[in-house]
Amino acid sequence: MKERLEKLIAAAARDLFSIDTSTKLTRPDENFGDYATNVALQIAPQLEKTPREIADQLQLKLTETLAEYCNNITIAGPGFINIKLKDSALWDQAKAEFARTASGQKIVIEYSDPNPFKILHAGHLYTSVVGDAVANLLDSTGAAVHRVNFSGDVGLHVAKTIWAILFYESDGKLDSDIAWQKVQSLADKPLEEKSNWLSGYYIKGNAAYVDDQNKAKDSINDFNQKIYKIFEVNDHNSSLAQIYWTCRGWSYGYFDKFYERIGSHFEKYYPESGTIELGLKTVREHIGDVFKESDGAVVFNGEDHGLHTRVFITSQGLPTYETKDIGLLIEKWQDYHFNRSIVITANEQAQYMAVVLKAIEQFAPELAKASQHITHGSIRLQGNVKMGSRLGNIIRATEVLDSVNEANTALNGKKDDRVVLGAVKYAFLKQRLGGDIIFDPAESVSLEGNSGPYLQYAYVRAASMLSKTESDTLPADNLQADERKLLLKIGEFQEVQGRAVNELLPHHVCTYLYELAQTFNQFYEGNRVIGNDREAIRVQLVRCYARTLKTGLELLGIPVIDKM
RNA sequence: GCGCCUGUAGCUCAGCUGGAUAGAGCGUUGGUUUCCGGUACCAAAGGCCGCAGGUUCAAAUCCUGCCAGGCGCACCA
Numbered sequence: 001m002k003e004r005l006e007k008l009i010a011a012a013a014r015d016l017f018s019i020d021t022s023t024k025l026t027r028p029d030e031n032f033g034d035y036a037t038n039v040a041l042q043i044a045p046q047l048e049k050t051p052r053e054i055a056d057q058l059q060l061k062l063t064e065t066l067a068e069y070c071n072n073i074t075i076a077g078p079g080f081i082n083i084k085l086k087d088s089a090l091w092d093q094a095k096a097e098f099a100r101t102a103s104g105q106k107i108v109i110e111y112s113d114p115n116p117f118k119i120l121h122a123g124h125l126y127t128s129v130v131g132d133a134v135a136n137l138l139d140s141t142g143a144a145v146h147r148v149n150f151s152g153d154v155g156l157h158v159a160k161t162i163w164a165i166l167f168y169e170s171d172g173k174l175d176s177d178i179a180w181q182k183v184q185s186l187a188d189k190p191l192e193e194k195s196n197w198l199s200g201y202y203i204k205g206n207a208a209y210v211d212d213q214n215k216a217k218d219s220i221n222d223f224n225q226k227i228y229k230i231f232e233v234n235d236h237n238s239s240l241a242q243i244y245w246t247c248r249g250w251s252y253g254y255f256d257k258f259y260e261r262i263g264s265h266f267e268k269y270y271p272e273s274g275t276i277e278l279g280l281k282t283v284r285e286h287i288g289d290v291f292k293e294s295d296g297a298v299v300f301n302g303e304d305h306g307l308h309t310r311v312f313i314t315s316q317g318l319p320t321y322e323t324k325d326i327g328l329l330i331e332k333w334q335d336y337h338f339n340r341s342i343v344i345t346a347n348e349q350a351q352y353m354a355v356v357l358k359a360i361e362q363f364a365p366e367l368a369k370a371s372q373h374i375t376h377g378s379i380r381l382q383g384n385v386k387m388g389s390r391l392g393n394i395i396r397a398t399e400v401l402d403s404v405n406e407a408n409t410a411l412n413g414k415k416d417d418r419v420v421l422g423a424v425k426y427a428f429l430k431q432r433l434g435g436d437i438i439f440d441p442a443e444s445v446s447l448e449g450n451s452g453p454y455l456q457y458a459y460v461r462a463a464s465m466l467s468k469t470e471s472d473t474l475p476a477d478n479l480q481a482d483e484r485k486l487l488l489k490i491g492e493f494q495e496v497q498g499r500a501v502n503e504l505l506p507h508h509v510c511t512y513l514y515e516l517a518q519t520f521n522q523f524y525e526g527n528r529v530i531g532n533d534r535e536a537i538r539v540q541l542v543r544c545y546a547r548t549l550k551t552g553l554e555l556l557g558i559p560v561i562d563k564m
Numbered sequence: 565g566c567g568c569c570u571g572u573a574g575c576u577c578a579g580c581u582g583g584a585u586a587g588a589g590c591g592u593u594g595g596u597u598u599c600c601g602g603u604a605c606c607a608a609a610g611g612c613c614g615c616a617g618g619u620u621c622a623a624a625u626c627c628u629g630c631c632a633g634g635c636g637c638a639c640c641a
Contacts, residue, residue: 032584036584045621078583078621078622113641152641272641295638295639306567308637309637310638310639313639316639318639320641324641346635347634347636348636351635351636352637375569377634378634380634386634411603412603419603430589434569435569436570436634437576448590449588449589449603450588450590454589456603457604458604461604507577510578514588514589515588518588522605524600524605525596525604
């Protein structure tokens with residue numbers, strides 16, 4: 001509807017003044033109209049007329065050409081043209097489906113990216129929720145969306161953890177047989193406990209590495225190579241390898257359980273270990289033309305492109321994250337032949353990723369061009385304090401869910417995981433991507449006001465009403481003011497979804513859904529539906545509203561509830 | 565030091581492809597229930613939109629400088 005009107009207005013301007021405009025319609029204050037355009041103000045200078053004169057001429061013309069959709073076109077202020085839609089146009093708009101703008105396209109979206117052997121913290125919860133919402137948005141455009149997950153199953157953090165297990169379980173002797181016995185003895189423990197056990201050793205290993213206790217640094221670097229070696233020779237038998245594979249399995253098992261709890265689903269996991277060979281091969285092939293050797297390492301000279309210079313292969317001959325990311329992108333390409341590849345991470349990776357993509361651009365420009373990196377802020381504690389495992393103030397992902405569960409149970413006397421998820425996801429998504437999120441376990445996730453449960457409750461009300469009626473008549477004209485206001489708001493959804501997709505910003509959907517639910521709650525207060533003599537029309541309206549709210553909540557990955 | 569991001573009400577944030585009186589939630593104060601589910605609704609108080617210039621008929625929005633905070637800058641991920 002909006003695009004149609006914009007085209008008609010552009011056509012009118014062309015007819016009247018032989019001028020091309022690219023003016024967009026906006027949603028003005030409800031007192032002015034349903035749509036507004038400032039086209040008269042914009043073209044006035046070049047036509048050397050007053051905006052008011054132009055607006056007058058346009059008003060006459062548009063009253064004619066927009067007659068099918070609009071019944072009132074007025075001029076206000078310095079020359080704004082305000083348009084009021086017919087009720088029938090409002091109904092059409094409210095019932096429209098999403099435009100399938102990316103139908104036939106393949107999109108690979110990678111997000112969440114947890115590290116085995118390390119803690120799954122609040123930041124992982126946040127990035128997962130964001131990724132789900134962005135993927136859902138893309139899905140709504142008709143594209144085939146493939147959700148994948150990249151996880152660091154090799155690398156220094158793994159060496160730190162394994163080293164610490166060996167060191168502390170065998171009294172500093174680094175005896176893998178003794179450590180393996182310990183690992184086996186934990187077999188029957190719950191996944192959560194195993195995961196905590198591992199992340200505890202990561203913290204110890206990291207501390208030892210940083211402080212270089214007991215010459216730990218060299219020793220850990222040595223273990224790093226040993227772990228890469230496990231993959232090189234496909235070792236599943238040595239006690240070190242058994243410790244590695246067993247603990248790795250615990251981590252992945254724990255991730256699966258977590259994703260199930262929050263409703264995330266990945267089509268494929270790409271472990272870093274699987275990207276090494278392809279990454280190394282690719283980088284080595286391009287030593288000379290893209291990469292160069294420097295101090296025994298292989299680097300990409302980002303400074304030539306206004307970026308940082310980064311190491312791709314260390315002087316030990318090991319691939320860094322950079323090289324793994326190259327292998328990963330090529331592997332994704334081989335798997336999917338995507339039109340678009342999107343990676344979501346925290347802000348701190350932004351400039352790093354720019355270097356990797358610039359390097360790829362040198363030898364595979366089409367891959368780099370199809371790739372997009374979007375980033376978000378991190379979770380910070382009250383008082384703008386950063387979380388960090390070494391600071392001992394990490395909030396586990398499950399702690400966030402548990403604390404909200406506690407608050408919700410206290411509020412209404414019973415536990416409901418759907419409401420907890422609604423509250424947490426909405427709290428994270430309602431903020432524009434990019435900035436940090438200040439998280440206070442006690443207060444940040446609200447259950448009232450602008451919150452997930454508010455939306456869920458606003459749906460419950462409508463669902464409850466609809467269960468009490470059989471009414472199924474067609475919509476009618478001559479809407480009353482409150483009815484019209486609600487229908488107008490419902491009709492805004494397509495525009496909001498379009499904008500959220502274009503900008504890959506889910507918070508637009510949150511903002512809109514909250515306004516929509518607010519409009520509905522206001523309508524609900526003042527207008528009886530069931531048993532009213534306008535029941536037929538109002539039931540149609542409520543159906544339309546409920547459908548819109550449900551679709552919106554689904555885009556955000558928030559559970560839709562009939563009764564709560 | 566260089567680069568990127570951020571600065572809007574007491575707090576947490578929308579608004580930033582320039583437009584009409586700068587919005588919401590929480591918190592504070594005061595109201596609303598014979599009636600479809602009160603996790604609701606209504607109202608009040610609360611703003612040099614970080615500061616200073618510039619562009620424009622029009623700037624929270626665009627440009628420049630400064631101040632404050634965050635992130636990144638070679639063998640971690």
